Amino acid sequence: MITRADVDQAALRIAGLVRATPLLKLDERHSPGDVWLKCEFLQHTGTFKARGAFNRVLACRERGELDPDIGIVVASGGNAGLANAYAAATVGVPATVFVPLSAPAVKVKKLRAAGATVVQEGSEYAVAYEAAIAFAESTGAVYCHAYDQAEIAAGAGTAGSELLEQLDGVDTVVVAVGGGGLMAGIAAAVEGRATVVAVEPETAATLHSALAAGAPVDVPVSGIAADSLGARRIGEIGYAVAVRTGVHSVLVSDDDIVAARSFLWENYRIVVEHGAAAAFAALQSGAYVPAAGERVAVILCGANTDPSGL
Template identity: 65%
Template sequence: MISTSDVERAAARIHGRVRRTPVLFDDGVWFKLEHLQHTGSFKARGAFNRIIAAGALSAAGVVAASGGNAGLAVAYAAREFGVAARVFVPATAPAVKVAKLHALGAAVELVGEKYADAYDAAVKHAADSGALFCHAYDQPEICAGQGTIGLELLEQVDGLDTILVAVGGGGLLAGIAAAVEGRARVIGVEPRTIPTLHSALDAGEPVQVAVSGLAADSLGASRLGDIAFAVATRTGAGSVLVDDAAIAEARATLWDRYRLAVEAGGATAYAALLSGAYVPAPGERVAVLLCGANTDPATLTSPSGAPPAARTPR
């Protein structure tokens, strides 16, 4: 469980280490441009907070399990502190992200075919080596670091009522909901094909869900984190679901209208507004979090989110 004070302490720790990302106001909506954060996603905030809060580290440094944004964030933060980073990824991880991990100086271990295989290996490495384990979304320090976005939004948008946030494992939602508790409401938006929050709220506890769809590479947790569930139920966070077609449309619209290049997960929150899955009340002041930019630019204007068909050379 985390609280507003945990997020405030995280903000003090990571001040000067992360970017205070800007907001863009248009068509009655504030967009929080967190996709401009270091390594292209919000996760740098949690990684820095986790490492700083831990204090002195062993020679083994830090370890994470992720072939995506969380791994990149941990590798980046470790490089900034000059400590070793080891990232376990499934063999199915995109080659471009593995290359980025290497470029950031991380030792990369390919293990198994699924995230769960990489996760188990990372936990074992931490136990055997003494390395600091950085969870992708279900650790108090990680969640509190992500929540610093909420504090910034309260300063940037006067009278903010609602924040729309994409949900995978829920670390982002947990942190922001704790940060703005009593001052604004958080609505979790997730693909209909990966309803971790929606299913947890229905069941009264986190449950396993199948993972598929356009945003599975970044929102593909198979179970909502325990911290996210506790904070969501305490704060009354809401949940809406969107289809892959709405996510693809949101990505294309953000590019066509604003020249903002975001990944499918980063466009998911905006998809709730465009599709009508979330309809603001008259006068409601809404912010949409654009949380990630690690995407292939060739897919930005494709309705399916896949690369457009090759054209015949002329």
């Protein structure tokens, strides 16, 4: 569980190491209401995840848990791996990233370029994850989870506290959900000041399914946004914060996501990954319809995508 106090502490800790990402107001002809885009895709490594990575690494160093010769370990061939490798390199400690043997060569190359030692283990992510946990236990490396750690989620939430400073009177924050770290952080940051709408692909509905079941459950994962929103189960932190703060979940289709991503490119020359476009798709598709006068902010959380498909 995390609270606004955890997010505020994270903001102080990572100040000067992350970018304050800008807001862009939608043109009136594109939205009947007051809608703003939080351009978190401009963050270091192309996603919000640098915020949580820095908070985790620095908090562990403060507690004396970070061995400067061993550093950190993470299981992720995607955005979390890149963000944690970047944070480790900035702080000056090693990063070891476990990925499955099936990880695309281009992602492995990017991780190595970020300064990480890449270990390919197993045919699936679950095997790489278990190998990373074993590595942490045997070496003393700090394990950085992709989303379900308090410091990771609180760090991600600094995008929400930053938003509150940038936009007076925001009523609703719309955010995409995979494992739930960003949603949890945002919900904690704006608790009591704004509501949160969580957007999920129909084909990877981790939070939606958990809320229906009354607890986190495994869900099948597929679809166009599975590379970034492909967690099979909502994190314990994400679920707990969502229930506590009354997060509302809506679903969008792959077609909705593709249309939203194309709209952002065609009208604003914004390039985002499909997972980020999912949040905007909720408004474009009508899955979420703001009330009259409602001030809405949409978190565009990442841009690690192939733009050739736009």
